[in-house]
Amino acid sequence: MAKNDVRNSIKLTSVDELFTTEENRADSQREKVLDIPLSEISDFSNHPFKVKADEAMLEMADSVTQYGVLVPGLVRPKVDGGYEMVAGHRRKKASELAGKETMPCIVRELDDDAATIIMVDSNLQRESILPSEKAFAYKMKLEAMKRQAGRPSKENSVQVELDYKGQQSRDLLAKQTGESGPQIHRYIRLTSLLPSILEMVDEKEIAFNPAVEISYLSENEQQDLYNTIQSEDCTPSLSQAQRIKKFSQEGRLNADVIYSILTEEKPNQKERFHIQRDRIDRYFPKNFTEKQKEELVVQLLESWYKKRQREQQER
Incomplete structure (x- = not known):
């Protein structure tokens, strides 16, 4: 071997490495x-x-x-x-x-799975969490946990084996969150809802349990349901949602069935005041939400009421 080759094959320790302590090297990591x-x-x-x-x-x-x-x-x-x-x-x-x-x-x-789990865990500590947030967070974390259990990395293979051995990912997630396994599944069902219906769940306009039943409907069936909810200003009770789901499973659900179920009188239901939408929709801007329409109507009624009171006092 030539002298130059021998010289090049020898790896010398740099001056910095010679004077770097173990503590300094650990600190750099x-x-x-x-x-x-x-x-x-x-x-x-x-x-x-x-x-x-x-x-x-x-x-x-x-x-x-x-x-x-x-x-x-x-x-x-x-x-x-x-x-x-x-x-x-x-x-x-x-x-x-x-x-x-x-x-x-x-x-x-x-990696993607580790980052997902940390992201979800750090946000689940918040005091106020919307049903939609829990739904998608649980779904993302559960999928990440399943992938980790299937292909653990060398660094955490022992830990993953200890965590997952004999336990389903959903049961482990339930243990970590304090929710039951079935409740985890019910939250994840909400991810199958149309965004417009899921927003109503977040706004507490539709209760959690009926929403879970509705999540089993097809996209078109959910759209028919949402249209009926908006036009008739009513939301399904748990028993109504269960009946709608049953009709869907039997292949007998359509817009007329949904209308029939939602408009039936409920026990202890107070008489409601209805206005046909086509009579008032033309007075609102096209981009107005249902909530904005309601607030404007209330404001106008309040103004009318105050004006009427002033007129009566002046008589």
Whole structure:
């Protein structure tokens, strides 16, 4: 072997390595908090939790303005550059409202399943969670857990085996969340609802149990149901939803059956005041929601009532 080849084959320890202690080397491996530009952080893909600029968010933004973000977010590097937020979406929104350009974050290498589980767990700690948020969060985490159990990584293979051995993923998720296995399944059923019906569940216009029964209807059947709910200003009780589901399973459900079931008088039902929609819809802007229409009608009635009271006092 030539002298040059021998010289090149010898790997010399660098001066930096010679004078680096074990503690220094360990410290270089620890996660550090970095100030990352908000413009470089994208939201988690299909993030199921809503980030609203509500009163609580405005209070958080005020806190960020005064004290900054006290708890760093967690992000993971993206293949094409930048970062994806794993935990800290509300802190990011508060930072934006506070006019901040950067946010303190921990950068961690995570695969899709590990990132999904952390994202869900960090948000389930919130006090107020909408049914739709739970539904999609449980579904995403359960799918990630099933994939992890099927192909554990070398780093956590023992832990996964201990967690999953003899347990179904749903039972383990139930144990972690404090929900029963069947209740987890019922929440996940809500992901099969039309967005318009799921929004009514979030707004507490449709109760949880009837919503679960409705989720078994086809998309077209759900659309017929939603149209009837809107036109007749009524929502199904649990028994009505169960009957509608049964008709669907028997292949006998149509718009007329839905109308017949929803418009029947319920026990202890108070008499309702109905106005045909085609008589009033032309007076509203096309982009008005049902709630906006209702609020406007109430405002007009209040104005009319006050005017009538003034006229009576002047007589």
